[in-house]
Amino acid sequence: METDVESARSRLGGEMPALSVRLLGPLVISRNDVPVALPSSRKLRALFAYLALAPHPVGRSRLCELLWDVPNDPRGELRWCLSKLRGTLDAPDRHRVVTQGDTVALDLSDCLVDALEVSQAVTQGLGTLDVERLRVLAGLFAGDLLDGPEVERSPHFNSWLIAQRRRFHACHIAVLEQLVASLPADSDEAIVHLDTWVELAPFDERAHAALLASLARRGEVGAAEQHLASAERLFQSEELDFAQLRAAWRAIRNQQSGTPLRPQQACLSTISQLAAAPSDAGPVEPSHASLAVMPFVEESGGTRGGLADGFTHDIITRLSKLRDFFVIARGSVFALAEKDIAPEDAGRRLNVDYVATGTVRSPPGRLIVSVELIEVRTARIVWAETFERRPDDIFSVLDDIGNSIVSSISAEIETVERNRAMLKAPSSLNAWEAYHRGLWHMYRFTQAENEQARHFFAQALQLDPTFARAYAGLSFTHWQNAFQRWGDRDRESALAFESAGHSLLVDDHNPAAHWAMGRALWLRGEQDSSLIELERAVDLSPNFALGHYALSFVHSQSGDPQAAIGSSDHSRHLSPFDPLLFGMLGARAMAHVRLGQFEEAAEWALRAAARPNAHAIILAIAAHCLALAGRLDEARGFAAVIRKTLPSYGVDDFIGTFRFEPDAVALFRQGARRIGLR
Incomplete structure (x- = not known):
């Protein structure tokens, strides 16, 4: 591990790491470059690997469940393993096996652990690393994680190990892809890494296209033709379409007379060009993000079927109903899973941006579902969570967990796409990226940012006039102008209604289109019609958090206040970190006012006002609710x-913003009088 030690010395400020650990391959622990003798116990090695990669201390009961199926004394065996690890890892002045209460952890902060080095680099972003660092990372892969025989009678650990091996396999591919892109196209080193990439991902079209481009650049057309023929036989054996890669090779040959491209550049340009619609086939579809949800696995024995398969089908269906992004159909992902293809590899074969995968465990009296969302190109884990419930009503519990998973996946993908769009030059954005750039500005809730959002939504629609969500976003910006009094209310209300209408014409099954129309109708004073559209939005997609929030908003003013509270709670359950969380909380506060529950209203309004992007109207809700609760100093x-930015703001401005019934108007005027907000 000489290269590893050099890397660690650089990372640790020039100091030699006390210990070096190789997990990517057969386990080796070295002290001062000298391998440390380890007991032959496979479970001890498994315990070390699990603790080394665990992000938090692990409970002893979990470790016993993980590694000892039916032992006579699982805690005794665990104590024996920990004592052996202490003898191997601890020094007189440093205890690396840390036990606190009933938990166990390893302190390897001053050690080199190859798998942790790779994880940290992927999290940091491989695109930020220089060539030397990428070479070091590529050299760390000496085999599969914890390479060696399976740990007997430990199905939970073996399921964990399979998942981790898949993750680091994807990391290896991502490192190679980035390294190849950084090297001269015709270098021997690039060819070596490309061969490894193809070996690791034999059905990844980008790997083959990059290798073909590199061979063509070196003038080795014969070798490229041989590789193409071999790859075609391989694809045909798996009944996979080879036409796109064959066309990519023709494009690469045509480029030889022009400006030479690096292997990855050629791969990206040819594959992306061939994936687009032909020039005579009409408008090009927007480059939506795409997702594959691989079948969840029952952790007991690593099998599929029954509960896990039904759960996967439900999640795919719910995500499809959101219509946020392209979701691969159930048949395709199950067909790949039947061939035991790893999720990340399946993602590459399906040419998707994200893959979701998970496990289901049913220990006595509990149901535990773990899920990960992975960005395929970088192998980065975007989101991971474990849900644990008591299965008193299994269908209700699965429904609750499914709600959380679907909403979280949607929110996390949207966040990643928004942030990525912000890093690109505005002139280079496609429709999908311009839409997400608009969302980024929209959620800032200032007049200037709202105008920026309007501009980017309009740009998205200019690029793709059939983009329903962009019309809904455009409607939202006009709605904000009317609601916040940033423009003529009647004119902006009309524009919000017009844009929502276009969204419905484009895609009547999109919940965001009905959400936009429901809000626009509320601006026009058509409450009954507004509620019909919003109910349609959540009927189309029960996981559409903004639809439930909008229902709460309308009901909180002149509908059913109890329904407003329920919809507010449900929207926050679906999207607990939503950019519109202040509105969800504020709607509940107004509903409590109408129920005469002023102290509850004050507490919910304070939570709304505490959100970092809360605007003046939310602060006004807090002021009125606190006044009604008798908390006058806080209200003032x-x-x-409010009056620092809006000096003339008064109760008429507040009442005019909403559509309260007369009894609610009287209450809010009463609160305003108490604090002089006339």
């Missing part, structure tokens, strides 16, 4: 903050 504080 909010009133003073």
Whole structure:
């Protein structure tokens, strides 16, 4: 591990790491470059690997469940393994096996652990690393994680190990892809890494296209033709379409007379060009993000079927109903899973941006579902969570967990896409990216940012006039202009209604289109029609958090206040970190006012006002609710903050913003009088 030690010395400020650990291959622990003798116990090695990669301390009961199926004394065996690890890892002045209460952890902060080095680099972003660092990372892969015989009678650990091996396999591919892109196209080193990439991902079209481009650049057309023929036989054996890669080779040959491209550049340009619609086939579809949900696995024995398969089908169906992004159909992902293809490899074969995968465990009295969302190109884990429930009503529990998973996947992909769009030059954005750039500005809730959002939604629609979500976003910006009084209310209300109408014409099954129309109708004073559209939005997609929030918003003013509270709670359950969380909380506060529950209203309004992007109207809700609760000093504080930016703001502005019934108007005027907000 000489290269590893050099890397660690650089990372640790020039100091030699006390210990070096190789997990990517057969386990080796070295002290000062001298391998340390380890007991032959496979479970001890398994325990070390699990603790080394665990992000948090692990409970002893979990470790016993993980590694000892039916032992006489699982805790005794665990104590024996920990004592052996202490003898191997601890020094007189440093205890690396840390036990606190009933938990166990390893402190390897000053050690080199190859798998941790790779994980940290992927999290940091491989695109930020120089060539030397990428070479070091590529050299760390000496085999599969914890290479060696399977640990007997430990199905939970073996399921974990399979998942981790798949993750680091994907990391290896991502490192090679980035390294190849950084090397001269015709270098021997690039060819070596490309061969490894193809070996690791034999059905990845980008790997083959990059290798063909590199061979062509070196003038080795014969070798490229041989590789193409071999790859075609391989694809045909798996009944996979080879036409796109054959066309990519023709494009690469045509480029030989022009400006030479690096292997990855050629791969990206040819594959992406061939994936687009032909020039005579009409408008090009927007480059939506795409997702494959691989079948969840029952962790007991690593099998599929029954509960896990039904759960997977439900998640795919719910995500498809959101219509946020392209979701691969159930048949395709199950067909790949039947061939035991790893999720990340399946993602590459399906040419998707993200893959979701998970496990289901049913220990006595519990149901545990773990899920990961992975960005395929970089092998980065975008989101991971474990849900644990008591299965008193199994269908209700699965429904609740499914809601959380679907909403979290949607929110995390949207966040990644928004942030990626912000890093690109505005002139280079496609429709999908311009839409997400618009969302980024929209969620800032200022007049200037709202205008930026409007511009990017309009740009998205200019590029793709059939983009329903972009019309809904455009409607939202006009709605904000009317609601916040940033423009003529009647004119902006009309534009919000017009844009929502276009969204419905483009895609009547998109929940966001009905959400936009419901809000626009509320602006026009058509409450009954507004509620019909919003109910349609959540009927189309029960996981559409913004639809439930909008229902709460309308009901909180002149509908059913109890329904407003329920919809507010449900929207927050579906999207607990939503950019519109302040609105969800504020709607609940107004519903409590109408129920005469002023102290509850004040507490919910304070939570709304505490959100970092809360605007003046939310602060006004807090001021009025606190005044009604008799908390006058706090209420006057909010009133003073509002008048710093809006000196003439008064109760008529507040009442005019909403559509309260007469009894609610009287209550809010009463609160305003108490604090002089006239």
